[in-house]
C-alpha cells in the first residue's frame with residue numbers, strides 16, 4: 001500500500017511528515033483492514049527524489065508505530081464503531097454504483113476507449129484544485145497559514161534537500177546497454193525479431209517468439225518497437241474535454257476578459273499548446289492547465305503524454321499557437337526543455353515557452369536564463385494567476401504590453 005502523496009506540498013515541506021503519519025494511521029489502525037505492506041513517501045516528496053536519509057525518516061514512522069505503540073496488541077479497534085461502519089457502507093455503495101456504471105458501458109476497456117474513466121479522473125482533480133484555490137479545502141502552509149519561518153530542512157546548500165542524480169549514471173547505463181548489444185549474436189537477434197513479427201502478423205501466440213527473443217538478448221525496447229511497427233501505438237483519450245467553461249470566480253472572469261481582448265488585438269483567439277514531453281505518465285498538471293486555459297477562453301492543443309520534443313515543435317507550428325507550455329515532472333526538464341528550445345530556433349519559430357513541474361530552484365534559474373519565460377512548481381496552486389501570467393507572456397512577446 002502506497003499512501004497518498006498528492007497532498008504532500010512543496011510549501012513548508014516539514015508539514016508533510018505530519019501528513020504522512022496521519023495517512024499511515026489510516027491504513028494501519030484497523031486490524032481487519034490493515035495493509036500487508038506499507039510504503040511511505042518522504043517529507044521532500046514534492047521537491048524531488050528522496051535521499052536515503054529522507055527514506056529512513058519515513059521508515060522510522062513505521063517502526064515507531066509498530067514498536068512504540070500497542071497497536072499490534074489488540075483486535076480491530078474499530079469493531080462496533082457505528083461511525084466507521086456507516087462510512088464503510090457508504091464507500092461500498094458508491095463503489096458498487098460506479099462499477100455498475102462501467103459495466104453498463106460495456107466494461108473497463110470500453111470505459112477507457114470512450115474516455116469516461118479518464119474524464120472522471122480529470123474532473124475529480126479539477127474539483128480538488130478549485131477547492132484549494134478558493135480556500136474551501138485548506139492545505140496548511142499552501143493556501144492557509146502561509147507566513148512561516150524559513151524551513152530549516154531546505155535552507156542548506158542548493159540541491160542539498162533532494163537527491164541529485166549523477167549525470168554519469170545515464171552515460172554508464174547507455175554504455176552498459178551498448179556493451180550488451182555488442183556481445184549478442186546479431187543474426188539470432190534479427191531472426192528472433194523477424195519471427196516475432198511473422199507470428200504476430202499471422203495472429204499467433206506472442207509468448208513463444210517473445211521467449212525466443214529474450215534468449216537471443218532482444219531488449220524490451222526492441223521487442224516493443226517490433227510490436228509498434230506492426231500494431232501502431234495506442235493514444236488514450238486525454239480526458240480533457242472541450243466542455244462548457246464552468247461558473248467562474250471574479251478573478252477568472254477578469255482573466256477571461258483579458259484573454260478575449262488580447263485575442264482581438266492578435267486578430268484571432270489566443271491559442272496555446274500544452275506539451276508533456278518525456279516517458280513518464282505525470283499528466284495531472286498538464287491536464288489541469290489545459291482545462292483551466294479553456295476555462296479562461298484560450299484555444300488549447302493538448303495531445304496527451306509521451307510526446308517527443310520534435311512532435312511538440314511540429315504541432316506548435318501546424319497549429320499556429322501563441323505559446324508553448326511544457327509540463328515535466330520526471331526530472332528530465334534540463335534535457336527536454338533545451339531540446340524544445342533548440343528545435344524551435346532551428347524551425348525559425350519565435351514562440352514563448354513556459355514550463356511547469358518538479359523543478360528545483362537552481363534549475364528554474366538555469367531554464368529562465370536559457371529563455372524560458374516562466375517556471376511553475378507545485379507551490380503555484382493558483383491556476384488563475386498562472387493563466388493571467390500566460391496572457392502577459394503572449395502580450396509581451398508581441399510587444400503589446
Ligand code: B12
Pocket residue numbers: 005006007008009044045046047048049050274279280281282283284285286288289324325326327328329330331332354355356357358376377378379380381382383386
Ligand atoms: C500523482 C503522482 C504520480 C501519479 C501520476 C498520475 C497522473 N496521471 O498524473 C503516478 C502514481 C502514476 C506516479 C508515478 C510515478 N512517479 Co510520481 N508523483 C505524483 C505526485 C505525488 C503528484 C504529482 C501531481 O499530480 N500533482 C498535482 C499537479 C496538479 O501538480 P503539478 O503537476 O506539480 O502541477 C502544478 C505545477 O507544477 C504547475 N505545472 C505543472 N505542469 C505545468 C505546465 C504548464 C504549462 C504550466 C503553466 C504549469 C504547470 O502548475 C500546476 C499547478 O500547481 C508527485 C509528488 C508531488 N507531490 O508533487 C510525484 C512525483 C512527481 N513522482 C515521481 C516519481 C519518481 C514517480 C515514479 C517514477 C515512481 C516509481 N519509481 O515508479 C512513477 C513514474 C511512473 C510513470 N510511468 O510515469 C517523483 C519525480 C522525481 C523528480 N522529478 O525528481 C515525484 C516528485 C515524487 C518523488 N519525490 O519521488 N506519480
